[in-house]
Amino acid sequence: MKSAEKLIVIVCFLFQGGLCREFSISLPESVEALRGLCVLIPCSFEIEEQYDADLQTVRTGIWFKDEPYNNQVFNSKETKENKIEGEIIGDLHMKNCTTIFYNISESDRGTYYFRIEAPGELKYTYKSSSVDVRVRVSPISPSITLYKEDQGKVEDQNEVVEGTSVSLVCSAPAPPCLLKPTTFTWNFLPEERRQKQNHNTSFSSSQLNFKATHLHHGVDFTCTATYQQNKNKSAQSSLTLHVLYAPRNTSVSVSPSASVPLSSSVSLSCSSDANPAELIYTWYRENGEQIGTGNHLTINMTDSTQSGLYYCRAQNQLGDHNSFVYLDVQYAPRSTSVSASPSASVPLGSSVFLSCSSDANPAVLNYTWYRENREQIGTGKHLTINTTDSTQSGLYYCRAQNQLGDHSSSVYLDVQCESWPCTHTPCASTSVT
Numbered sequence: 001m002k003s004a005e006k007l008i009v010i011v012c013f014l015f016q017g018g019l020c021r022e023f024s025i026s027l028p029e030s031v032e033a034l035r036g037l038c039v040l041i042p043c044s045f046e047i048e049e050q051y052d053a054d055l056q057t058v059r060t061g062i063w064f065k066d067e068p069y070n071n072q073v074f075n076s077k078e079t080k081e082n083k084i085e086g087e088i089i090g091d092l093h094m095k096n097c098t099t100i101f102y103n104i105s106e107s108d109r110g111t112y113y114f115r116i117e118a119p120g121e122l123k124y125t126y127k128s129s130s131v132d133v134r135v136r137v138s139p140i141s142p143s144i145t146l147y148k149e150d151q152g153k154v155e156d157q158n159e160v161v162e163g164t165s166v167s168l169v170c171s172a173p174a175p176p177c178l179l180k181p182t183t184f185t186w187n188f189l190p191e192e193r194r195q196k197q198n199h200n201t202s203f204s205s206s207q208l209n210f211k212a213t214h215l216h217h218g219v220d221f222t223c224t225a226t227y228q229q230n231k232n233k234s235a236q237s238s239l240t241l242h243v244l245y246a247p248r249n250t251s252v253s254v255s256p257s258a259s260v261p262l263s264s265s266v267s268l269s270c271s272s273d274a275n276p277a278e279l280i281y282t283w284y285r286e287n288g289e290q291i292g293t294g295n296h297l298t299i300n301m302t303d304s305t306q307s308g309l310y311y312c313r314a315q316n317q318l319g320d321h322n323s324f325v326y327l328d329v330q331y332a333p334r335s336t337s338v339s340a341s342p343s344a345s346v347p348l349g350s351s352v353f354l355s356c357s358s359d360a361n362p363a364v365l366n367y368t369w370y371r372e373n374r375e376q377i378g379t380g381k382h383l384t385i386n387t388t389d390s391t392q393s394g395l396y397y398c399r400a401q402n403q404l405g406d407h408s409s410s411v412y413l414d415v416q417c418e419s420w421p422c423t424h425t426p427c428a429s430t431s432v433t
């Protein structure tokens with residue numbers, strides 16, 4: 001205050017203070033608005049005392065832009081013609097002309113003058129003081145920043161190793177014109193997370209804390225900030241998280257089948273889910289013997305000992321993961337043999353027990369017994385023959401069969417007579433009696 005003014009104030013105070021009141025207004029030099037959002041203009045005014053009564057009745061607050069009289073942009077009573085949507089939130093009766101303008105556009109930037117009007121004599125434009133409304137054209141969309149445990153802020157890359165604790169912070173400007181703090185919503189919430197909101201005079205933010213897992217790989221985290229004004233306004237941003245993880249869900253597929261006929265070949269394919277997806281594949285047997293690399297392996301089944309477990313190991317720089325398949329080498333019956341009990345030489349009239357065995361995979365399905373003349377005499381693994389006739393001497397064949405084929409073997413049965421010469425009449429009846 002200049003000393004002359006000070007003197008007047010003191011004088012007024014000493015006498016009847018009110019009488020000396022002048023028209024004056026208190027406005028900030030400038031306010032900054034974000035394009036598309038609201039702006040708050042703190043404002044209070046003073047009037048000469050003679051108009052105090054007018055202020056008790058209906059009052060109107062008016063704003064002019066750029067020129068103190070010509071370009072009216074806002075009228076608190078006649079809102080229809082207003083060029084700017086707004087609201088005087090201060091109580092004019094209390095000489096508080098604090099105003100919010102909504103949905104500021106670039107063309108709204110300029111110098112604003114306030115005018116008070118009331119029925120009667122009170123009509124005054126405060127042209128001595130004005131407020132400069134600046135408009136920042138930067139987008140009102142929030143920004144998302146990724147923070148990694150022990151790694152601080154990550155500048156360009158949104159890459160994290162699985163298991164790392166991360167924070168995604170969505171931050172939006174907090175202009176003072178808002179009715180309530182900005183609210184945030186996320187399109188994707190990790191299952192295990194902590195969430196918190198922060199508000200200060202310049203920024204509002206929402207923070208998601210969680211442990212990165214493969215499930216978050218490639219997820220677009222979209223944060224929507226809702227600015228709570230007369231009409232809510234939303235803006236959003238996204239961040240795609242890239243999670244590096246060791247192979248998982250490894251599997252081996254077999255073509256054409258895990259049951260492999262001997263002397264045919266089989267193709268194995270290994271696949272696994274990992275990031276990075278470039279994997280080293282190694283094939284090995286149960287005993288640890290390495291038998292190949294690459295995600296495909298062809299095996300020629302030349303020996304039945306090749307049956308067994310075949311493992312595939314998928315590996316990247318973060319770890320490895322195995323899968324396996326059981327290959328079953330199949331073959332037709334082989335090494336068929338027939339045994340006779342008690343012996344292949346039996347006295348006429350006794351019984352002989354024939355037994356057939358064979359190596360086969362899958363196991364022998366049926367055994368068939370034949371004589372030399374191809375007459376079928378029985379089925380099953382075992383055959384009992386009651387010798388009644390020396391003509392029963394001869395070769396007995398056993399044929400073993402499975403789905404892949406058959407194989408036969410034979411035994412020579414020698415039926416011996418007790419008396420010589422042996423006749424065609426049943427010896428048995430002679431011997432029994």
Ligand SMILES: *[C@@H]1O[C@H](CO)[C@@H](O)[C@H](O)[C@H]1NC(C)=O
Pocket residue numbers: 044089090091096097098
């Ligand atoms: C004017 O009104 C606004 C809105 O109600 C309030 O925040 C502000 O404190 C008031 N100013 C004064 C000087 O009372």
Ligand SMILES: *[C@@H]1O[C@H](CO)[C@@H](O)[C@H](O)[C@H]1NC(C)=O
Pocket residue numbers: 103104105231
């Ligand atoms: C905000 O202003 C822009 C132009 O400045 C207009 O297109 C838009 O419809 C307005 N939005 C609202 C909610 O009034």
Ligand SMILES: *[C@@H]1O[C@H](CO)[C@@H](O)[C@H](O)[C@H]1NC(C)=O
Pocket residue numbers: 198200201202203205
């Ligand atoms: C508000 O919070 C932001 C982000 O958390 C911070 O950068 C800024 O310094 C804070 N401002 C004030 C005034 O506290």
Ligand SMILES: *[C@@H]1O[C@H](CO)[C@@H](O)[C@H](O)[C@H]1NC(C)=O
Pocket residue numbers: 183226228230231232
């Ligand atoms: C604005 O958004 C808030 C929070 O999202 C909601 O509670 C409120 O009802 C909305 N208001 C309007 C006018 O849409």
Ligand SMILES: *[C@@H]1O[C@H](CO)[C@@H](O)[C@H](O)[C@H]1NC(C)=O
Pocket residue numbers: 249
């Ligand atoms: C493994 O992968 C298969 C095929 O892609 C999928 O159907 C299955 O759900 C996955 N399993 C797990 C545990 O991720």
Ligand SMILES: *[C@@H]1O[C@H](CO)[C@@H](O)[C@H](O)[C@H]1NC(C)=O
Pocket residue numbers: 265298299300
């Ligand atoms: C398997 O057999 C094919 C031809 O039958 C041959 O070209 C290939 O080299 C064999 N593979 C192995 C691993 O022996």
Ligand SMILES: *[C@@H]1O[C@H](CO)[C@@H](O)[C@H](O)[C@H]1NC(C)=O
Pocket residue numbers: 365366368379401402403
């Ligand atoms: C034995 O099995 C084979 C293969 O299934 C079949 O063709 C044949 O008829 C069977 N023989 C007997 C006697 O059951």
Ligand SMILES: *[C@@H]1O[C@H](CO)[C@@H](O)[C@H](O)[C@H]1NC(C)=O
Pocket residue numbers: 351384385386
């Ligand atoms: C052989 O004799 C036994 C008894 O001695 C009898 O149970 C069996 O049925 C006979 N088998 C044949 C094929 O005649």
